[in-house]
Amino acid sequence: MKVTRHILAYEVKDLFRSTWLIVYAAFYALLTAGLLYYGGGGRAAVLSLINVILTLIPLVGLLYGTMYLYASRDFIELLLSQPVSRRALFRGMYAGLALPLSAAFAVGVLVPVAMFWSTIEDAGSLLMTIISAGVALTLVFVAVAFVIANVVEDRVRGMSIAIFVWLGATVLYDGLILYVVNVFSEYPLEIPVLVLALLNPVDLARIILLLNFDISALMGYTGAVFERFFGTWLGIGLSSLALLVWLGVPLVLGLRRFRVKDF
Amino acid sequence: MKTRIFLAIAGIILTAAPSAFQVTARTIVVGPEGDVRSIQEAVALAQDGDSILVSAGVYHEPTIEIDRSLVLHGQPGAILDGDTERGLLLVTAPDVSITGFVFRNVGVSFVEDRAAIKVDAGHNCYISDNRFEDTFFAVYLAKTSGCTVARNTIIGRAERQTAAGNGIHAWYSRDLKILDNVIRHQRDGIYLEFVEDATIERNESVDNLRYGLHFMFSDRCRYVDNLFQYNDAGVAVMYTERVEMIGNRFEHNWGSASYGLLLKDIDDSRIVGNVFLDNTIGIMAEGANRMEVADNDFEANGWAVKIMANAIDNIFSRNNFVGNTFDVSTNSSRAYSSFEGNFWDRYQGYDLDRDGVGDVPFRPVRFFSLVVEREEPALILLRSFLVDLLDTLERVLPVLTPESLVDQQPRMRRVERTTPRHQS
Numbered sequence: 144m145k146v147t148r149h150i151l152a153y154e155v156k157d158l159f160r161s162t163w164l165i166v167y168a169a170f171y172a173l174l175t176a177g178l179l180y181y182g183g184g185g186r187a188a189v190l191s192l193i194n195v196i197l198t199l200i201p202l203v204g205l206l207y208g209t210m211y212l213y214a215s216r217d218f219i220e221l222l223l224s225q226p227v228s229r230r231a232l233f234r235g236m237y238a239g240l241a242l243p244l245s246a247a248f249a250v251g252v253l254v255p256v257a258m259f260w261s262t263i264e265d266a267g268s269l270l271m272t273i274i275s276a277g278v279a280l281t282l283v284f285v286a287v288a289f290v291i292a293n294v295v296e297d298r299v300r301g302m303s304i305a306i307f308v309w310l311g312a313t314v315l316y317d318g319l320i321l322y323v324v325n326v327f328s329e330y331p332l333e334i335p336v337l338v339l340a341l342l343n344p345v346d347l348a349r350i351i352l353l354l355n356f357d358i359s360a361l362m363g364y365t366g367a368v369f370e371r372f373f374g375t376w377l378g379i380g381l382s383s384l385a386l387l388v389w390l391g392v393p394l395v396l397g398l399r400r401f402r403v404k405d406f
Numbered sequence: 407m408k409t410r411i412f413l414a415i416a417g418i419i420l421t422a423a424p425s426a427f428q429v430t431a432r433t434i435v436v437g438p439e440g441d442v443r444s445i446q447e448a449v450a451l452a453q454d455g456d457s458i459l460v461s462a463g464v465y466h467e468p469t470i471e472i473d474r475s476l477v478l479h480g481q482p483g484a485i486l487d488g489d490t491e492r493g494l495l496l497v498t499a500p501d502v503s504i505t506g507f508v509f510r511n512v513g514v515s516f517v518e519d520r521a522a523i524k525v526d527a528g529h530n531c532y533i534s535d536n537r538f539e540d541t542f543f544a545v546y547l548a549k550t551s552g553c554t555v556a557r558n559t560i561i562g563r564a565e566r567q568t569a570a571g572n573g574i575h576a577w578y579s580r581d582l583k584i585l586d587n588v589i590r591h592q593r594d595g596i597y598l599e600f601v602e603d604a605t606i607e608r609n610e611s612v613d614n615l616r617y618g619l620h621f622m623f624s625d626r627c628r629y630v631d632n633l634f635q636y637n638d639a640g641v642a643v644m645y646t647e648r649v650e651m652i653g654n655r656f657e658h659n660w661g662s663a664s665y666g667l668l669l670k671d672i673d674d675s676r677i678v679g680n681v682f683l684d685n686t687i688g689i690m691a692e693g694a695n696r697m698e699v700a701d702n703d704f705e706a707n708g709w710a711v712k713i714m715a716n717a718i719d720n721i722f723s724r725n726n727f728v729g730n731t732f733d734v735s736t737n738s739s740r741a742y743s744s745f746e747g748n749f750w751d752r753y754q755g756y757d758l759d760r761d762g763v764g765d766v767p768f769r770p771v772r773f774f775s776l777v778v779e780r781e782e783p784a785l786i787l788l789r790s791f792l793v794d795l796l797d798t799l800e801r802v803l804p805v806l807t808p809e810s811l812v813d814q815q816p817r818m819r820r821v822e823r824t825t826p827r828h829q830s
Contacts (some may be wrong), residue, residue: 190789194789194794197791198791313790313791313792314791314792314795315792317791317792317793318792320786321777321784321787321792324781324783324784325781328780328781332781336786346790349789350786353789369786
């Protein structure tokens with residue numbers, strides 16, 4: 144555990160030395176401030192922010208995660224020549240990347256929202272939901288990136304796979320849902336669609352965020368089903384479980400690969 | 407001879423006149439400590455044209471039938487209490503005026519439409535400045551004409567639709583005036599059925615269980631400057647012709663089956679200068695024909711306008727569409743109504759000649775709204791990246807959206823409003 148902490152601390156320091164993280168935080172700060180300033184703290188501004196979060200966070204998590212792991216190859220090899228367990232190293236690397244990225248996002252959103260606090264309706268709970276969704280997505284997609292970077296040796300291939308995964312999660316998967324809805328339109332689809340949405344962390348995050356905006360009422364019967372589901376402990380439990388699975392499975396896979404990998 | 411006849415006539419007039427003018431109204435005072443202690447007694451004593459002045463006090467009386475033309479006035483603190491088991495006043499005579507009372511505790515009935523004031527075939531009644539508390543039906547007009555209901559405050563305690571009455575309920579009536587009332591927590595705020603030539607102005611109908619305003623088979627009515635807010639299902643207008651709805655506000659009617667304004671089988675009507683704010687569906691038009699929908703503001707609604715294929719020849723012009731999730735949605739691939747010179751906040755065209763009108767037409771029906779209209783569960787993809795992408799594609803290369811449902815002259819700027827409105 145101590146080793147993990149050391150590695151984590153080193154990683155964090157390393158990340159803060161690179162300007163990327165600062166730029167990342169500054170980007171969210173500027174975006175949020177701009178949207179709130181021009182959107183007047185209204186619903187539209189927050190909804191646009193959500194749109195950006197849902198597309199950008201997975202992309203950054205995947206690309207930055209794979210890139211970082213490929214770039215740290217020498218560092219990993221060096222550490223592995225020392226009496227450092229692979230498990231500790233993996234943990235440290237993961238936490239050292241995922242936590243600063245999450246923190247950069249949280250700070251980037253938090254600062255402008257604090258500035259415009261009084262103009263936003265129900266700012267507290269909204270902020271909580273947005274930040275927890277963003278952090279959850281960061282954790283999940285950095286974990287996925289770690290699997291990709293560990294399994295695929297060739298970095299160009301690895302990066303392409305990362306981009307493809309991003310495309311799949313944000314665009315293609317929704318296309319699949321649309322297709323299913325179209326093909327099986329004769330059947331009651333609320334529950335299957337709900338299950339499909341649970342299986343994709345981006346969709347899950349989007350629905351939880353949108354339910355916060357009363358958009359459920361707009362959805363008639365479907366919306367009522369969703370809202371009832373996500374309002375119960377069963378729904379909250381299942382969606383948390385889905386996220387945990389999305390976090391746990393890549394981490395286990397990545398670690399397993401990392402432990403037997405021949406550097 | 408002539409003078410004689412003249413004198414005779416003059417004599418008749420002179421002798422007859424005093425008795426004719428003798429019926430100048432008497433005023434009977436009712437009070438807990440006076441000679442006349444119940445309103446019932448006072449009504450029995452009174453003749454057509456008399457006034458009854460009711461002093462402060464709580465009156466528990468059986469349902470009082472007012473069968474002659476009287477003026478009833480309650481002084482501050484005059485309360486009629488129904489002990490949750492009966493209606494309070496039943497008016498069967500013309501020209502009755504009822505002002506200044508507090509009516510309370512009528513109680514729910516599943517057998518009759520029990521009301522605080524029920525007017526049965528009483529013409530020209532005048533009901534104003536009363537307060538109704540927990541009265542099931544507050545004012546119930548049946549087969550009346552020329553009645554006025556004004557400045558009343560009606561606060562119900564409706565919890566379930568089946569055990570709730572309407573605020574102002576009119577049936578088979580003509581020439582009604584319903585003005586400046588405040589109605590809350592009833593089933594329907596105002597309910598009109600088979601009512602003709604009514605004027606409904608400046609009322610506030612808020613927090614009702616079903617519709618803020620509900621009317622059927624009521625031709626030639628005017629609704630001006632009313633406020634309909636937080637009603638469970640909004641406002642419904644059904645099976646009616648030549649209705650004018652001007653300057654009303656439809657706000658916060660938000661729920662899975664809520665409408666700002668539901669139009670069903672409406673012909674030749676005008677919907678002008680209204681505000682539709684934060685409703686699930688701003689206007690739902692089903693079988694609505696030849697309507698003029700102009701100068702309205704649609705803001706922050708789920709659907710601003712849902713117009714079904716059986717709504718024909720409607721004209722939407724000079725409306726503002728701002729911040730709605732869907733601007734226009736329809737279930738048909740053809741358009742039977744026209745949109746002209748509206749402002750759409752989604753419009754992305756340009757205006758080279760700077761005449762305030764965009765040079766490129768605008769298609770208000772999004773691709774996604776068509777998908778949702780067909781398969782509701784697709785709504786789970788709302789605001790997904792893919793859907794935004796498809797919407798943009800469809801805008802550039804329209805394939806599925808109705809070819810003819812298009813605004814040829816979209817405005818570049820919001821239409822400014824000058825007419826004063828009901829303030830919320």
